[in-house]
Amino acid sequence: GQNIDQPTEMTATEGAIVQINCTYQTSGFNGLFWYQQHAGEAPTFLSYNVLDGLEEKGRFSSFLSRSKGYSYLLLKELQMKDSASYLCAVRDEDSGTYKYIFGTGTRLKVLA
Amino acid sequence: ETGVTQTPRHLVMGMTNKKSLKCEQHLGHNAMYWYKQSAKKPLELMFVYSLEERVENNSVPSRFSPECPNSSHLFLHLHTLQPEDSALYLCASSQYSSGGTEAFFGQGTRLTVV
Numbered sequence: 001g002q003n004i005d006q007p008t009e010m011t012a013t014e015g016a017i018v019q020i021n022c023t024y025q026t027s028g029f030n031g032l033f034w035y036q037q038h039a040g041e042a043p044t045f046l047s048y049n050v051l052d053g054l055e056e057k058g059r060f061s062s063f064l065s066r067s068k069g070y071s072y073l074l075l076k077e078l079q080m081k082d083s084a085s086y087l088c089a090v091r092d093e094d095s096g097t098y099k100y101i102f103g104t105g106t107r108l109k110v111l112a
Numbered sequence: 113e114t115g116v117t118q119t120p121r122h123l124v125m126g127m128t129n130k131k132s133l134k135c136e137q138h139l140g141h142n143a144m145y146w147y148k149q150s151a152k153k154p155l156e157l158m159f160v161y162s163l164e165e166r167v168e169n170n171s172v173p174s175r176f177s178p179e180c181p182n183s184s185h186l187f188l189h190l191h192t193l194q195p196e197d198s199a200l201y202l203c204a205s206s207q208y209s210s211g212g213t214e215a216f217f218g219q220g221t222r223l224t225v226v
Contacts (some may be wrong), residue, residue, distance in 0.1 A: 004154070033196055033214055042116075042202065042217040062181075087155070089215075097167045100145070100215050102155040 002026045004103035006088050011109045012078055020073045023086035030098065034062050034073045035087040037105065043087055047073065073074045075108075085109045115139065118203050118218035125193065126226055133188040133221045135203030143208035144186040145215065146178060149200040161186060162208040193225045 003025045012018040024032070031050040035043035049055055049064035049071060061074040073086055085105040092099050116137045125131050137144065145160040160168035162182040175197075177189040186203055200222050204215040 035217075040222075042219045043223055045214040045216070048214055070132065089155075097160065098143070098162075098206075099160060099168060100204070101157070102147075102207075104154045 028093035116218035135186040137205040141205040
């Protein structure tokens, strides 16, 4: 079956660093994605990993270990505007069908 | 226009009404998706279309009926809905291939069934 787990909520301070973890189980792994979603808005793409290792994009980095079924999103120099939900998603291939499977999301609160 | 556009943004309907949600993408993608987002639950995949052909129907009740007339447009026809169907309905598009790209989302339709 398919399963994606991530913490429900996290709190951090402005200027700090926060790491949001994600573990997954899927049969046809075809990439892992992180999205940011502000309340009442559409999810927006942050990062993509398909090979093991770290991908860095400005203040945001994402790591993947396929053997462990594990990823994390690292946010540096936190800003108030980073308060949002962060969704971990796996692109799964099953008999030629590609689906994006999402976790419940981690609601991040950034405090002044 | 660019990206993925959904209309209407908000919809209130009675349980006996019939309404349709519309999604349009201007990204040249060949796959489109409908997701349902309820509070404290993960995004639930409802339907996947690739090249206008439905390739996935995730055990969605028949009161939800999708339509994909071409690769740029996707509809979700609604009839005799239940209050528990109230949710944010998100449309997304992507390239459907092993190369894998991110899915792009529309702003969603906030549906309330009364």
